[in-house]
Amino acid sequence: MAEATGKTVRVGMVGVGSRGTHLLQTLLQIPGVAVPAIGDINQEHAARAQDLVEQATGRRPEAYTRDERHFEALCAREDLDAVVCATSWQWHTPVMLAAMRARKYGGTEVPAGLTLDELWALVRTSEATGMPCMMLENVNYFQNVLALLRMVREGAFGELLHCEAGYQHDCRFLLFTEDGKLTWRGEHYARLNGNLYPTHPIGPIAWWLDINRGDRFVSLSSVSSPAEGMRRYAAAKFGADHPLAKRDYAHGDVNTTLLRTARGRTVTLYFDCCTPRPYDLIFRLQGTQGIYSGTLDQIYLEGVSPQSDQWEPFGPYQERYAHPLWKDLEAEARRNGGHGGCDYLVMYEFVQAVRRQTPTPQDVYDAACWSAVVPLSVESVAKGGAQIEFPDFTRGQWKTAPRLPITGA
Amino acid sequence: MAEATGKTVRVGMVGVGSRGTHLLQTLLQIPGVAVPAIGDINQEHAARAQDLVEQATGRRPEAYTRDERHFEALCAREDLDAVVCATSWQWHTPVMLAAMRARKYGGTEVPAGLTLDELWALVRTSEATGMPCMMLENVNYFQNVLALLRMVREGAFGELLHCEAGYQHDCRFLLFTEDGKLTWRGEHYARLNGNLYPTHPIGPIAWWLDINRGDRFVSLSSVSSPAEGMRRYAAAKFGADHPLAKRDYAHGDVNTTLLRTARGRTVTLYFDCCTPRPYDLIFRLQGTQGIYSGTLDQIYLEGVSPQSDQWEPFGPYQERYAHPLWKDLEAEARRNGGHGGCDYLVMYEFVQAVRRQTPTPQDVYDAACWSAVVPLSVESVAKGGAQIEFPDFTRGQWKTAPRLPITGA
Incomplete structure (x- = not known):
């Protein structure tokens, strides 16, 4: 090899x-x-x-x-x-x-x-x-996500308290074929009620909070709104008498999940892909010293931002705290990769780990933990929002595993 | 009388x-x-x-x-x-x-x-x-809140699915006296961990969702982040050796509560008053036809907004769907009342009900229901985020009680 x-x-x-x-x-x-x-x-x-x-x-x-x-x-x-x-x-x-x-x-x-x-x-x-x-969770390589990771490590937010993010993206067009069938994705939505696509929002949060490397998720509770989106979309697309416009769908349109960590930090996750809505991943990152809002792409840091309790643009911080990967590879990433360059970076990191025969930056525990929100949220929704224990895939290693290093290409 | x-x-x-x-x-x-x-x-x-x-x-x-x-x-x-x-x-x-x-x-x-x-x-x-x-919940009389109520009633959002709001306001200055004691408000924060101030965010949502008048809250789950804000603020204000900088405080800085209604709609509430942060009540109102964001003061309505899945400013909608109270009393409200005029309107509505000897627009069931988030969230937080049943203060009357009328002065 x-x-x-x-x-x-x-x-x-x-x-x-x-x-x-x-x-x-x-x-x-x-x-x-x-x-x-x-x-x-x-x-x-x-x-x-x-x-x-x-x-x-x-x-x-x-x-x-x-x-x-x-x-x-x-x-x-x-x-x-x-x-x-x-x-x-x-x-x-x-x-x-x-x-x-x-x-x-x-x-x-x-x-x-x-x-x-x-x-x-x-x-x-x-x-x-x-x-x-x-x-290959690409959102972890967004330019703002990685700059925020550096800021967290350098203490800009103080002690972290709460994060919120969501996969909120009108994906109804991905759920049906043009000739009136469910796509494979639509089949999942039709049978499962919970957060079916949690890794984009939870991946960055897990890095910020050192999940599996100093902290871990201990439980979650999840609720879903009524399921209206797919039936209405099918009726508009195929006619009110089409079977897809008359059947039931399991997936509640807006799913909300609350997680707690061993160190007492809290996380809100949204999954909202069946409603007409603008794209928004939210990315609220909040600590004792300040808060970032991805919805606004603005930040407030106490004692640093010019006006008390007033937002300021995040752009200058993204530059000042640029992650070394972005410093090294911004041109290639922007030229080549989708999703603002993060597809290139996530693939680059994977290839480099293979080339060097080193551990991958997202490891199997991360893959399991971030994906586990799917079955755990489905279970919680089915139980009326009951608290569900989050398995520790690391079996205790999270207590001593070192933080993810911040390194360049 | x-x-x-x-x-x-x-x-x-x-x-x-x-x-x-x-x-x-x-x-x-x-x-x-x-x-x-x-x-x-x-x-x-x-x-x-x-x-x-x-x-x-x-x-x-x-x-x-x-x-x-x-x-x-x-x-x-x-x-x-x-x-x-x-x-x-x-x-x-x-x-x-x-x-x-x-x-x-x-x-x-x-x-x-x-x-x-x-x-x-x-x-x-x-x-x-x-x-x-x-x-006297004044936020229910905000100009955007009441215009949104009209829009909900006229079907602009379709069937409602989910709402989110929060009392997110850096109130640390209200928790301590200048001479180094806790205020009465600070005493509550020191002993209770939950959502201690839910009525500003939940009041408007309850009106939009016809809570106690066609629907009701059936359960909630609540979690709190670590409690760091008060101790740190006291240390900065009174010195690290001051007793208020060394004691424990019950109140977790960021509290998040998830509610479900009998008709399956869901609500996220935040309570966040002990962190450095810009003021933001959030006010997400979401249905099958579109979504409003108070954070952005923007709206998207499918088939109405000019660009697919893109926000547009809410201002023109606020004008088009102006609530009759605002039409009748805007000048007086702005001239006289605090909080953008809503203090005047809530007091006006109270006085008019007394004068006419009619029921008040927010009744005792609303007062009890909206305030109940305090003890219920405290109980849920103490039980690790467990689902807590929401009492029906109307004892079944919510099923037949008529919707709140939309009327002018």
């Missing part, structure tokens, strides 16, 4: 639909990456990905398209260092398990799994094989 | 400190109001209030300053139609009970009570005496 900086990192890519194709393109723009294998049951998608790789590298990767389990043969190849997975949600865990068992680094789109059994399987398999598994 | 429009309304005023003096001044600016009696154990405050009334009306009111129970003699006077209370929190319920038992309309500052026993006593006493008790 590649062992030193400069060595080529060989990645097998499983799932090259819309998101997977984008991640593949990002991957191909990182220096020193080869893609010898592509897996997807959709042959057109696989061929499109083969073309992309061939155009970029001159070598056409082998395709694994035979059936839903063909990724196992891909993972078993001897000429791979890592497997990246961007399938639909229910295949993330099976692909990662196969990758780790075949001694490959695993990198998966979010969420890493949908059930506690899946998430424990990821943890146990990573521990048993010694292979890292990184959930 | 005064029975028709135009008759003078005679109000006894109990508690004329900072807030009470302001309410008294507001009261004196409403046409047709007399104030024959003032109650306060602070003789200077009482004398100041007597002067104010005498200057405004030519008649000097009688003062009740003998002891903490002297308000009972005030309430018993034959020449009063109503008693308004702006004492410290723990006297609101006793004053209201005395007023109603003496057949006076009661109007009280927020919260109406601090314990479930107090709140049930208010409900039972109002029912037994037939006397209304109105909590």
Whole structure:
């Protein structure tokens, strides 16, 4: 396997639909990456990905398209260092398990799994094989998120007290096909009521709060509003008599989840993808010395901000506290990557960990912990908002695990 | 008693400190109001209030300053139609009970009570005496709040799903005296951990959601962040060795409470008064057709707003959906009242109900329900965020009680 900086990192890519194709393109723009294998049951998608790789590298990767389990043969190849997975949600865990068992680094789109059994399987398999598994949570690499991480570490907010974030994004268009069926994503919404997409908001918060590295989530409570969005959207799109406009959907439109940590800090999470609304991740970060609002992109720090208890723009702070990764890679990130550059950075970090054979910055405990909000919130909603205990995937290691280092490229 | 429009309304005023003096001044600016009696154990405050009334009306009111129970003699006077209370929190319920038992309309500052026993006593006493008790929740009369109420009624938001609001206001200066003691408010913060000031945010939400008039709160869950703010503030103000800088305080700095209604709608409430932060009541109002954000003072309505899923300014909507009270009284409200005019409007509404001998727009069930978040959140926080059942103060009447009418002056 590649062992030193400069060595080529060989990645097998499983799932090259819309998101997977984008991640593949990002991957191909990182220096020193080869893609010898592509897996997807959709042959057109696989061929499109083969073309992309061939155009970029001159070598056409082998395709694994035979059936839903063909990724196992891909993972078993001897000429791979890592497997990246961007399938639909229910295949993330099976692909990662196969990758780790075949001694490959695993990198998966979010969420890493949908059930506690899946998430424990990821943890146990990573521990048993010694292979890292990184959930490719890109929002952790937003420019403001990483500058705020530096500010937290340098004490700008004092002791942290509370954070709030949400995946609030009108995604109704992703839930139905044009010809009147549910997409795979829509199927999940139709059967599960809870926070089905927690990792974008909780990932940055977990880094700010040193979750799994000095603190941990101990419990949550979750409630959902009525489920109106999907039925109404289907009625508008397909007509009031269409079966999709008349059926029931499990997923309450606005889900709110409250979490507590071992050190007593609190977190509010929203999941709101079935209503007409502007995009807003919220990102409230609050400590004894001040508060940041992502909704406003403004900040207030006591004794620092010019006017008492008045917001000021965050821009200058983002520059002053620029994270070394952004200092080193801003040009490449902006030129190449989606989502404001963070897709490039998360993929870059994954590739570098593989190249150096080091732990990934988001480890398997993070993947399990951040994704666990899915099954735990579903359980809490079903029990009328009852407090649900949060499993400690680290089994006590959170007390002594060192903080995530703040380092450059 | 005064029975028709135009008759003078005679109000006894109990508690004329900072807030009470302001309410008294507001009261004196409403046409047709007399104030024959003032109650306060602070003789200077009482004398100041007597002067104010005498200057405004030519008649000097009688003062009740003998002891903490002297308000009972005030309430018993034959020449009063109503008693308004702006004492410290723990006297609101006793004053209201005395007023109603003496057949006076009661109007009280927020919260109406601090314990479930107090709140049930208010409900039972109002029912037994037939006397209304109105909590003078002024935020319900904000211009945006009332325009939004009209929009809700006219279906602009579709079916309501979720609301969020918070009392988020750096009030640390109200918790300590200049000479190094806790104020009465600070004493409450020192002993109670929960949402101690819920009525400003929950009042408008309760009107939007028809709480007690078609829906009701059925349960809540509440968590608090660590308690750091008061100790740190005391250390900065009085020195690190001062006893107030070394003691423990019960009140967690940021309290978050989640409520559910019988119809499945959800509400998030914040209480955040011990941290350095800009003022923000949040006021998120969300339905199947759109969303309003008070933080941004922007709105999005599907099919109405010009750009898909993009905010637009709320100002034009506030004008188009102006509440009749604001249409009728905007000039007086702005000229006379505090908090942008809403102090005038809430007092005006109270006086009009007394004058007309009609029910008050906020009734005793609202007072009890909105204030009940105090003891219920304290109980939930103490139980680690457990779900707590919300009492139905209306005992079933919420199912048939008519919606609050939208009427002018």
